[in-house]
Amino acid sequence: MTIRNKLTFLFSGVIAVLLLAFAFVIYFSFSENRETEYYNSLRHTAIIKANLLLDAKVQPGVLQLIYKNSPNSFFQEEVAIYDTSFHLLYHDAVEIDKVKETRQMIDEIVAKKQIKFYQGQMQAVGILYHHNHKDYVITSAANDQSGYAKLRNLRYTLIISFFVAIVLIYMAGHVFASKALQPVSDLIDEVDIITATNLDLRVHEGNGKDEIAELAVTFNAMLNRLEQSFDAQKEFVSNISHELRTPITAMLTELQVTVEKERSNEFYKEAIHHAISDTQKLVRLSNSLLDLAKANYDHTEISFRDTRLDEVLLDARNDVMHDHPDYRISIIFEQEIEDDNFISISANAYLLKVAFMNLMENGCKFSDPKEASVAISYFQNKTLLRFQDQGIGISEEEISKIFNPFYRGGDKKLVAGNGIGLSLTKKIVELHQGNIAVSSRPGSGTTFTVEFLHL
Structure with missing residues (x-):
């Protein structure tokens, strides 16, 4: 049954x-x-006849003659007058006697x-009825x-x-229900024409x-999220296809050239x-994509526990320096840690370490x-981490794009990468209810500030 019919019924x-x-x-x-x-009419008639008689x-x-000759005498009020000793003094029609008075009835009336x-x-x-110092019992009955x-x-x-x-x-309810639900019908018609090809x-x-209207606003907000998700997915698929194609094509070309004819050992090496090198690029890209997928999981699907940020930073620093022995990273505690709660948050240590390693x-x-440095400062309600370097910096027009997946900027020819790291880092920080901001000037280095609230 439709809502219109339910409302009508x-x-x-x-x-x-x-x-x-x-x-x-x-x-x-x-x-x-x-x-x-x-009853009042019967009582009034009874008193009138008693007065006429007495x-x-x-x-x-x-x-009695008046009673018998009146029209509709069968339905007329029949009056009987008795004394208190049950002696009949007057009766309109004894032969009819509608009431059928008894001594018990007379005594009840007297009482x-x-x-x-x-x-x-x-x-x-x-x-x-009291009249001239005497009591009389009057009954009156009729069919109204x-x-x-x-x-x-x-x-x-x-x-x-x-x-x-x-x-x-x-009929009125059907009309009113139809009118009240007309916006819903219009909304259904509008929603019906929206498909994956016209999410705009x-x-x-x-x-x-x-x-x-509130439902329409909520639905439009959902469409905004879906459109952004679809656009991001399209861009993601396009970029990942390009990123995968480049090392695979290079590997294939290299191998094809190698097997065309006999080569020297140095050439084979x-x-x-x-x-x-190309395989390592694919491995790094695959790992980054897996981490990005984990960061996009539903919050309820990721395990969180109390985690010390300084411990995760130290683990991340050790892993980075193990993978890149020529890197130098210093961790600076700007104040002594007086309470573990000031530097602890509810977090997934693995994802948090991935974000710190990327930065x-x-x-x-x-x-x-x-070289790079990480400065830690904490307050009662939040902890700040500042990742600083003295590198080439980021231009003002590129700062707004660096967190987009696969964006590498104008330095992509200078340094290898796949453009996933900062996008992944931002998602991980937001997953932990944190904020990340960047400040930079070309030639003067870059500072990423990460803020975590103590919930």
Whole structure:
């Protein structure tokens, strides 16, 4: 069932229940008022006839004649007057006797002064009437034909009105639900035409105030992320294809040239060295890609534990200097460590070491001599690491691009690399809820500042 139909039925059902409750209240209220008013009418008629008989001294025969000759005498109020000893003084129609009075009934009326009851379909009232220092018991009964007819008409009117109202409410609810959900239908139509080939399209955000507009804004934000992800993926595939093609092509060319004819041992050795160099490039590229994939994992898929940043820095420094014996890296503690918590964060030590190694290698690689330094300073709520070198520096127009995957800048002919290191480092730092910033001037060296908050 569609939401439109659910809303329509829900709206109609709620209104139907309210209308039904309202109809019951009206019907039973009218029924009680009719009953009360007719009891009062019976009591009034009984007192009038008693006054005619006792005060005006109208003969009983005359009153009976009037009763019998009145129209609709069957439904007219029938009055009987007794004394307290159950002696009949007057009766409109003894042969009919609607009430069927008994001694027990007379005694009850004397005791309670007034009783109301039903005799079959008729309402009846019994009252103790005091007149000229004497007590009389008067009963009056009749069928409220007119009142029941009005009650019946009211019932039919309410039933018909209820069903007519339900139909109208259902139609109105359908219209209102359709109108309320029209933005959703429009959103569905707009979303339906968005595919992988036109992720630049966006849905209309409406008035920007209601829930539909909020959904559209959220969906557009998701499309922005998807578009960026798709673009990054396309760029990644394009760049990785190029990066893989270069060493593989070089290896293939070198090997093909080598096997074309007999060569000297020196030539074979040189060819093997070239193949080894290209293979090492492929290994470094593969390792970088694996590290980049790990850094892109969901946060919940990576194990974190309390880690001392100085220990990770020392491990990274040892690994870099082991791989590059000509590199020189110094670690400077700008203040004494008074509390381990000031220099510890929740981290994945492996990924953090990869990031630090990239920054150290970059500092040495672009410096002459191959030297870099790491300065550590800490505060109660954060730790700062500054990776400094005195290398060739970075131009202002390139600083905004250095964290893009596979970007190598104008120095790519001077120093070997694949352009993944800084992009990988930035992802790892952000994965650890940190920030990385760079400041540099051509010819004056570069400083990368990494900030980790103590969460």
